[in-house]
Amino acid sequence: MTTTGAPHPAPPSESSPARRRILADPTPLRVSADYRRLWFGNTVSWIGQGMTTLAVSLQVYDITRSTFSVGLVGLFSLVPLIVFGLYGGAVADTVDRRKLGLASATGLAVLSAALATAAFAGFHRVWFLYAVVALQSVCAALNAPARSAMIPRLLPPEHLPAANALNSVTMTSGMLLGPMLGGLIVGYGGYQAAYLVDAVTFWAALYAMWRLPAMLPDRGTGHGGDRAKRASVLDGLRFLATRPNVRMTFFSDFCAMILAQPRALFPAIALLWYGGDARTTGLLVAAPAVGALLGGVFSGWQGRIRRHGVAILLAVASWGAAIAAFGLTRNLWLGLFFLALAGYADTVSMVYRSTMLQAAVPDELRGRLQGVFIVVVAGGPRLGDFLAGSVADLTSPTLAVTGGGLACVLAIGLLGLRSRGFVRYDARRPTP
Template identity: 65%
Template sequence: MRRLARSALADVTPLRTSPHFRRLWFGQSVSSVGQQMTALAVSVQVYTLTGSTFATGLVGLCSLVPLVVFGLYGGAIADRVDRRRLGLLGASGLAVLSAALATQAFLGVRQVGVLYGVVALQAVCFALNAPARASMVPRLVPAEQLPAANALSTVSMNLGLTVGPMLGGLLIGLWSYQAAYLFDALAFSASLYAMWRLPSMRPEPAAAGGPTRRASVLDGLRFLRDRPNLRMSFLADLAAMVFGMPRALFPALAVVLFHGDARTVGLLAAAPAVGALLGALFSGWVGRVHRHGLAVLFAVLAWGLSIAGFGLARQLWLGLLLLAVAGAADTVSMIFRNTIMQAAAPDDMRGRLQGVFIVVVAGGPRLGDFESGTVAQLTTPTFSAVSGGLACVAALLLLTARYPSFARYDSRHPAP
């Protein structure tokens, strides 16, 4: 029984066997908590200064545009230079910007434009740091440990999403914004130390022989054009996020379906993250799965059906449960999509594909907010949630018919 329980929990073998991955994971976990604390603190500070939900919403737009633009170029840069140095540059910039936020809070600066500008620069630094960091993972652990490493990375991300806002709210309530910003600046020391201890991580020579002379964004997109399995991994996630993302509906559904208030909205927003964290913690089985494409398809299918079921739920506990199931399914999808991208792509393309991954992850949910909000405005929030989940399923079936090789993808013989 004890052995069964251990096999169900996340496989921590990469943490045990790779000191470099262990330090990188710990540093990312600590800095992720700090970043989420800062994101909450910025939103609260902007609302306090302006009293405007529109002005608060602009914070997201200030980060989205640089993230999408520089995410692609950050990936291209990561395929040309030493990824360790690029990661150090991005993490150092993020630490300095967190210190700048703490400074403006200590000085009592009441300029919203300063906050917008710092948030935009943070997005640029993150877009440089994230592709470099993610593209180094296949060099730090053996191929058979990639699913476990990606599951652990998902644990790290969801710890930040759950612990960060709670700790940030506590610090802001007890002291002020300065405490959250200062914690974030100090938290980056763990990430900087992990990057500093890494060996040089220059991209490996291209498969055709000889080093890559240039690494352009267009080359990365052209590479995807002729690699159906990699392309399908991105399209499947877009189908889930664009059609099945109910986040913008939570305020309306909290009142219409569950007769609740702002606390109900908070529960709905937290449920997918809780499910995602649990899915990552109990991911010990992922290393025994070889049909990664099929696993992604089932995970996205579970996401779409769970969201449709959420739209039909009339009891809050059932709605929260279905959202948690959707979050767990999204974790499974992310683990295997990341592994496909890392295993099937050559090293000199991994940075650019990670850049595309950032754009999909950042842009997909925001397009989903627009889609679900528009449909809800034209119909009802309930119809938007149900139709969005079913549209996700329909889009997935069409994509599966268009790219049948994806369902046959086998990690023992990775083919892009």
């Protein structure tokens, strides 16, 4: 595996401070200047994107006074992300990933600048906002697989769990801080100020990509041969169909995100269970994100775990159990605690699932598998929203939430019993 940056340090001894670390392990930031720049640039740009996401929703509502129109923002964002997710992964396995990341990040910066220009010019058209959101999703679908596939080329395998934990801090910071800052900036400076700040923050990501070395896919491992030059999406799906451990990373996420996803019920739960309002709904939405952020901040122990398959099974079961417990409580603060606990468990699962995809998948297929990962992450929760809403309408929110959590625990337990190789998976000998 080709890496850049400083020489890889020897693993710390069991008695060293690194082994006793509780907070996130910053070693990847120390050993690789390229990864450090990439992480910082992504963190800044994610916060900027979170600001723009909120600003677009506020502007659409300001123009239309229609919550349905605001809901369409999510649809115009989701569909291109799913459609182009697989394609973006195939492209990332064909071209220089650095150039692809640089081009797609440039596209995102230009689109943010277009939003700012239109707002400064007083051009307030909903169709324009929808079009820009859709194009942003296309650029994101091209950028994310390339960026994720780069990380194993920048760091040795033993540092991948720590790097993925740091990446989770980036994502959850964007989800939490971005909308908060976006609301403040829109309130004081208008939509154009939020869009302009987002466009400026992309320079950090662009600089990080520009400083990277060339990242051509490694086609020397024999998984695809000359076909890797055209990087067929079907080759990635065939690989996934014949590699049970990699496949289980997706099945386990489906258990959590489809069977036990209560997000769509939060408005009804806020009113029916807690007698609350929109502010209560906001707390329910924020609680899993807070837990996820804590999962990244307090992730120092995760690098010591070698049985990643077992860790994923336990984390997904913990998510389901926490959601089931949330469905049984009628105390708001206790409910928020269980949602935060579920968010923490989700981060643990994500860290190990991402690490397995990066370590066990050959380099020339990493982009395509990361594309599948994007589709699963984007589509799974939406299917979960539909399932939870349907069950709640047919029965009750309590049965939908608690039953879904218990179904998640049962399903992941059965998958673990049937996937003994996944249970035995050892990070020191990654096997797809």
